[in-house]
Amino acid sequence: MAVAVQRVTVLGAGSWGTAFAKVLADAGRDVTVWARRAEIAAEIRGEHTNAGYLPGVDLPPRLTATSDPAAALDGAEAVVLAVPSQSLRANLTSWTGLLPPSAILVSLAKGVELGTLKRMSEVISEISGVPDGGVVVVSGPNLAKEIAHGQPAAAVLACADHDRAVAVQQASSTSYFRPYTNTDVVGVELGGACKNVIALSCGMAAGMGFGTNTMATLITRGLAEMARLGTKLGADPLTFAGLAGLGDLVATCSSPLSRNRSFGERLGRGDTLEEAQRAAGGQVAEGVMSCSSIRELASSFGVDMPITDAMHRVCHEGIDPRRVGAELLGREQKHEWS
Numbered sequence: 001m002a003v004a005v006q007r008v009t010v011l012g013a014g015s016w017g018t019a020f021a022k023v024l025a026d027a028g029r030d031v032t033v034w035a036r037r038a039e040i041a042a043e044i045r046g047e048h049t050n051a052g053y054l055p056g057v058d059l060p061p062r063l064t065a066t067s068d069p070a071a072a073l074d075g076a077e078a079v080v081l082a083v084p085s086q087s088l089r090a091n092l093t094s095w096t097g098l099l100p101p102s103a104i105l106v107s108l109a110k111g112v113e114l115g116t117l118k119r120m121s122e123v124i125s126e127i128s129g130v131p132d133g134g135v136v137v138v139s140g141p142n143l144a145k146e147i148a149h150g151q152p153a154a155a156v157l158a159c160a161d162h163d164r165a166v167a168v169q170q171a172s173s174t175s176y177f178r179p180y181t182n183t184d185v186v187g188v189e190l191g192g193a194c195k196n197v198i199a200l201s202c203g204m205a206a207g208m209g210f211g212t213n214t215m216a217t218l219i220t221r222g223l224a225e226m227a228r229l230g231t232k233l234g235a236d237p238l239t240f241a242g243l244a245g246l247g248d249l250v251a252t253c254s255s256p257l258s259r260n261r262s263f264g265e266r267l268g269r270g271d272t273l274e275e276a277q278r279a280a281g282g283q284v285a286e287g288v289m290s291c292s293s294i295r296e297l298a299s300s301f302g303v304d305m306p307i308t309d310a311m312h313r314v315c316h317e318g319i320d321p322r323r324v325g326a327e328l329l330g331r332e333q334k335h336e337w338s
Ligand SMILES: NC(=O)C1=CN([C@@H]2O[C@H](COP(=O)(O)OP(=O)(O)OC[C@H]3O[C@@H](n4cnc5c(N)ncnc54)[C@H](OP(=O)(O)O)[C@@H]3O)[C@@H](O)[C@H]2O)C=CC1
Pocket: 012, 013, 014, 015, 016, 017, 018, 035, 036, 037, 053, 082, 083, 084, 085, 087, 091, 108, 109, 110, 111, 142, 143, 144, 145, 282, 283, 284, 286
């Protein structure tokens, strides 16, 4: 039976960490956010805003914040990890001694670690000792700003231990946020990581002036390549037709709120990687790193992911987006599902 979760700590006070903390508080939970910068913690506590990340959003007064991880984690029944993927290992390592042993660990991060090629829940399991599959993974079409404004959305909470997913489902259900459970951790996590790379490609296409047919082609072929990788790694193919696959692809690839799409759009308009990074203002576009780790993961399993490969070539080999676009179209002709 699922345990009732009342006291939740969110580690990370960026866009999604803060918006998800608001969801939990709106669902009646006692929520403490850890912010890396003391001034952000003070703003959340005192002004009930986090204007740098979520301008125009009023946070519930019951949501509090601190920059002291020990204070944030004291008594937590669930701990939500809301830092960028490539920083998760270092951050979590610094918090391990502070994690309450029975707390449910929840991951918001959408990425694959460079070097180890591990999914985020695998990194969390390795460091925390929670068995593989025991971390609850949150994914789906969840643009933080829309959710922070109370616009309706759904998500998937994936965990091999169904009771843990239900506990987080109960703690995060509100009138505007509808979480579903799933046991396919591999599929849900890979969907979230891979769609960021496809969103980069859609942004790039938009930046080059291409329209809806091009977007739809990239979304659909992106779905095909993420499903190819996922099923090879043991995921349920149906997961990719759900919120963590198609749902998140549609949201991220089509919204100007997406950091990945915006990043790609700048590259498509001719900005350099450094210019696009500056314009992102320190916020994370996970696909820029994950295109390399996912490409390597796919290659180690003999899976063909041409769009991901193209994004790696643009972001890390300096190849012109027009050239990779032409190369994608000029590939050997094949059957749609081969
Ligand atoms: N934003 C969204 O709409 C959604 C995001 N996600 C995923 O959630 C995860 C977190 O995203 P999000 O909250 O949006 O990210 P942001 O870039 O908005 O915020 C990152 C947060 O992590 C903190 N942080 C701690 N250590 C580091 C570090 N080493 N490098 C950078 N930041 C650090 C930042 O602190 P500081 O402020 O001091 O930099 C900030 O509080 C990502 O994996 C993302 O893909 C998933 C769904 C929706």
